[in-house]
Amino acid sequence: MSKQITYRGPDSDGIWFDRVTGIGLAHRRLAIIDLSPEGHQPMLSGSGRYVIVFNGEIYNYQKLMNELIALGHQFRGHSDTEVILAAIEQWDVKGAVSRFIGMFAIALWDRQTQRLFLIRDRLGEKPLYYGKVAKAFVFGSELKALKAHPHWSGEIDPDALTLYMQHGYIPAPYSVYKGIKKLTPGSILTMDFSQSDSVITETTYWSMNDVAYEGQMNLLIGSDDDLIGGLEDLLLASVKQQMVADVPLGAFLSGGIDSSTVVALMQSISSQPVKTFSIGFDYEGYDEAGYARQVAQYLGTDHTELYVTAEDALSVIPKLPLIYDEPFADSSQIPTYLVSELARQHVTVSLSGDGGDELFCGYTRYFMVNNIWKKLSLLPRCSRRLVASIILRTPVERLDVLFKWLNPLFSKYSQPGRVGDKLKKAAYLLSAADPDEFYSLFTTNRVDVDGLLMAGNYDQEVDTLPNENKSLPFNSFVSKMMYKDTIKYLPDDILVKVDRATMAHSLESRIPFLDHRVVEYAWRLPLSVKYRNGQGKWILRQVLNKYVPEKYFDRPKMGFGVPMGSWLSGPLRDWGEALLDENCIRQQGYLNAAVIRKKWAEHTQGKRDWHSQLWGVLVFQAWLENQ
Numbered sequence: 001m002s003k004q005i006t007y008r009g010p011d012s013d014g015i016w017f018d019r020v021t022g023i024g025l026a027h028r029r030l031a032i033i034d035l036s037p038e039g040h041q042p043m044l045s046g047s048g049r050y051v052i053v054f055n056g057e058i059y060n061y062q063k064l065m066n067e068l069i070a071l072g073h074q075f076r077g078h079s080d081t082e083v084i085l086a087a088i089e090q091w092d093v094k095g096a097v098s099r100f101i102g103m104f105a106i107a108l109w110d111r112q113t114q115r116l117f118l119i120r121d122r123l124g125e126k127p128l129y130y131g132k133v134a135k136a137f138v139f140g141s142e143l144k145a146l147k148a149h150p151h152w153s154g155e156i157d158p159d160a161l162t163l164y165m166q167h168g169y170i171p172a173p174y175s176v177y178k179g180i181k182k183l184t185p186g187s188i189l190t191m192d193f194s195q196s197d198s199v200i201t202e203t204t205y206w207s208m209n210d211v212a213y214e215g216q217m218n219l220l221i222g223s224d225d226d227l228i229g230g231l232e233d234l235l236l237a238s239v240k241q242q243m244v245a246d247v248p249l250g251a252f253l254s255g256g257i258d259s260s261t262v263v264a265l266m267q268s269i270s271s272q273p274v275k276t277f278s279i280g281f282d283y284e285g286y287d288e289a290g291y292a293r294q295v296a297q298y299l300g301t302d303h304t305e306l307y308v309t310a311e312d313a314l315s316v317i318p319k320l321p322l323i324y325d326e327p328f329a330d331s332s333q334i335p336t337y338l339v340s341e342l343a344r345q346h347v348t349v350s351l352s353g354d355g356g357d358e359l360f361c362g363y364t365r366y367f368m369v370n371n372i373w374k375k376l377s378l379l380p381r382c383s384r385r386l387v388a389s390i391i392l393r394t395p396v397e398r399l400d401v402l403f404k405w406l407n408p409l410f411s412k413y414s415q416p417g418r419v420g421d422k423l424k425k426a427a428y429l430l431s432a433a434d435p436d437e438f439y440s441l442f443t444t445n446r447v448d449v450d451g452l453l454m455a456g457n458y459d460q461e462v463d464t465l466p467n468e469n470k471s472l473p474f475n476s477f478v479s480k481m482m483y484k485d486t487i488k489y490l491p492d493d494i495l496v497k498v499d500r501a502t503m504a505h506s507l508e509s510r511i512p513f514l515d516h517r518v519v520e521y522a523w524r525l526p527l528s529v530k531y532r533n534g535q536g537k538w539i540l541r542q543v544l545n546k547y548v549p550e551k552y553f554d555r556p557k558m559g560f561g562v563p564m565g566s567w568l569s570g571p572l573r574d575w576g577e578a579l580l581d582e583n584c585i586r587q588q589g590y591l592n593a594a595v596i597r598k599k600w601a602e603h604t605q606g607k608r609d610w611h612s613q614l615w616g617v618l619v620f621q622a623w624l625e626n627q
Contacts, residue, residue: 002026004144008055008503011035016042016051021193023109023116027053030506032245032349033061038077045085046074049112054081055141056104056126057510059241064099093117093188094205101241101515105141105183114194122206123355123514124172124185124491127499131180137191137198142500143325146180154627155179158453161327161590161620165452166444168329168616171492176326185491206516209472212483215523216473227529228542231521235543238515239265239351247348250275252339253303255291257537257544257553258353258362262512264299264547266351273302277343277350279335280307281562294552306342313338313562314571321623323504329616330493331564336501344505354494355513358486359522360537361530366478369442373435373477384430391427396420396608421609435477439484445613451595452617476527486519565611568618569604576600576614579621588624591617 002013009028017024027041042053058064061080064087069075073086084106087096093108103125108117118139120128130139134151147154160174172182183189186206192199220227243249243266251263253276266274276296280289289305296303316334323337343350357363376384391399399420406419432438474480495511502509512518525539532538544553568576580600585593596617602608 001138001140001145001148002028004148005140005142007506008141010506012040014040014042016044018109018111021114023193025051025053025107025109030348030508032057032247032508034077034079035246036077039079039081041081043081043085045089047089049110050085050088051109051111052081052085052106054084054104054106056102056106056121057242057508058084058100058102058104059238059244059515060099060101062244093119094203097188097205101517103510103514107139114192116191116193118183118189118191119205120183120185120187122186122516123208123486123495123519125495125499125511125514127496128183129175129180130183130189131175131177133179143175143177143180144322156590158590162453164327164329164620165613165616167493168445168612169493169496170326170328171488208483208487208519211516211520211523212472212474212479215520215525216475216479218524219475219526220524224529224539224542227525228539231518231525231539232543232546234515234518234521235261235512236265236269238512238518240269241515242351242510242512243269245349248275248346249349249351250277250302250343250347251351252276252343252353253278253292253296253301254288254353255293255295255553256288256353257540258356258513259292260295260353260548260553261356261540261544262351262353263295263301264544265512267299267301268547273300275347276301276303277339277346278303278305279339279342280305281313281335282307282309291552291555295548298548298552304342304346306338308335308338310567310571314567317572317575318622319504320619321626323500324496324623325500327616327620327623328496328500329619330497331562331615333497333501334562336497337504340502340505340507340509344507347507349508349510350502351510351512352498353513354498354511355490355519356537356540358482358490359513359519360540361478361482361527362537362540363485364536365442366481366536367531369435369439369481370476370478372429373432373438376430376432376438377435381431381433388427388430391423391430396424399423418609436480439481443489445616451592452613454590454592478531479527564615565603565609568611568614569606573604576604576618579618579625585621590620590624 002015005028009030011031012029013027015024015026025042029041031039033039042051044051058080061083065075065083068083068086068090071090073090075082087099091099097119103121105126105128106119118128118130120126127141128139129143129146133146133149136149136151138146138149140146146152155178156176157174157178160170160176163174164170170176172184175182186204187202188205189200189202239262251266251274253259253263263274263276278289278292289307293303293305313334316337320333396418397420400418403419403423429438429441432441498509529539530536580596582593582597585591585596599610599614603610603614
């Protein structure tokens with residue numbers, strides 16, 4: 001099981017096994033802090049009571065170590081793993097974890113009470129799967145480790161597959177396999193082996209729900225300068241802690257506000273030029289390398305830039321099923337993989353700007369959806385449904401001609417594509433009963449996947465986490481959209497993408513915006529300092545402007561994507577055709593071959609734009625071939 005994920009820890013490995021209880025722990029080490037054997041895992045606590053395997057970093061471990069030394073604890077080395085064990089000895093599991101600032105997936109065996117603890121970090125930066133395989137309870141950072149168990153069967157969960165087709169990823173607690181789950185962020189799973197019938201419980205030590213509630217109920221009051229200064233101080237502290245490493249360290253730099261802020265703060269702290277990395281594409285609308293270069297030159301970083309060809313990007317696609325372990329269809333996984341590959345040639349740790357959009361209102365869709373819903377809600381739902389039915393019955397070609405005047409509007413707020421296709425999507429949105437449903441339809445393929453699958457529950461509710469209080473006092477619908485993205489899209493898409501792409505190259509990614517102190521502060525900020533003068537991230541722009549002139553980052557937001565629509569009709573056409581063989585699809589029994597072949601024909605012939613749905617189907621087919 002350990003050997004399946006060697007790339008997550010190529011520096012050393014270890015196994016601890018207790019033949020009496022049947023508990024086994026295995027670890028792969030990517031050495032970042034304390035490169036000596038004193039940091040080796042599995043590690044026993046000083047008293048011998050606890051055994052741990054741990055993936056991630058505890059950024060405040062030095063402060064905790066000093067506190068524990070003052071309380072009488074002694075340390076063999078200076079690894080954060082040893083600090084975790086001493087902290088648990090001192091404050092118990094929940095008390096210790098609540099003190100940690102970091103990203104982590106922890107498995108801890110308590111030899112005294114015969115209890116196993118699985119612990120995941122607050123925002124979900126590090127993955128942790130668990131479940132039953134025959135009579136064994138198994139867990140690991142990736143599914144491929146679990147699949148190596150000799151009794152693995154791996155039955156696909158049709159409900160999870162439905163969620164995948166709707167979202168492009170499988171949200172926690174689901175996995176693609178029946179009986180195997182993802183531990184939700186901010187949770188501690190406890191399995192008590194002291195009883196004949198092992199009892200599993202899951203508790204929360206940090207809740208995004210509570211953070212949002214407390215933040216909205218206790219919004220900060222102060223001048224703009226006070227609020228800007230407070231955010232800058234927290235980000236500086238987060239970046240400084242995350243720059244601690246005993247190996248070479250750098251940062252991803254796209255030239256956007258988030259990554260530029262992280263790099264600017266890093267450079268303000270560092271006595272040497274920070275190593276930064278960006279990739280470029282020779283595709284209009286998809287290339288940010290020039291912007292990154294300007295920011296790097298201004299800040300004086302040691303910048304490495306690589307322009308990749310379509311062939312470079314396409315060569316990654318056959319690797320995706322092995323990298324992501326379960327179907328995952330965010331096509332920005334391709335450039336993320338490539339920039340990780342570039343960075344790993346120079347550093348072992350790379351900081352990134354992920355999380356800024358969800359915390360500081362960075363997605364253009366937030367205010368677009370809010371403004372559209374305000375206007376639509378003025379119309380009776382029956383009238384909206386009537387308009388929708390007319391649009392849905394009108395051929396796409398006819399809509400293209402009649403509404404070509406809408407092209408500039410669609411080009412401003414969405415990805416390139418045909419007006420007719422966008423109007424068809426809009427028609428589905430018109431029937432939404434409330435703003436929640438409107439946003440859900442807007443951000444998923446819920447309607448378009450109807451008929452793609454042979455089985456599955458299309459009505460599952462995954463917008464919320466277990467035990468979530470749905471009556472949060474949001475001061476605006478915009479805040480509610482940001483919250484929904486933080487509990488679902490961020491951990492289950494963005495962080496999955498980054499973790500797998502970086503770890504495939506044995507590169508550790510760190511995300512300063514996801515320091516929970518920054519998250520908690522962001523949720524206490526009034527919306528007026530996040531969105532102002534028609535722009536999101538207003539307060540983050542003010543922080544960045546202290547280090548970088550506005551002319552270097554005042555531009556429309558770009559996504560970190562690839563031209564998938566044209567690729568499917570061009571260089572990926574043969575690959576797609578082979579995967580969508582009608583007889584093969586019928587024999588597999590998961591997908592509706594007739595519906596998929598119709599969409600494939602319409603897309604490749606230029607009649608419709610189905611690239612989003614088809615990419616999800618193709619990723620699933622490619623993944624299925626590797627099972």
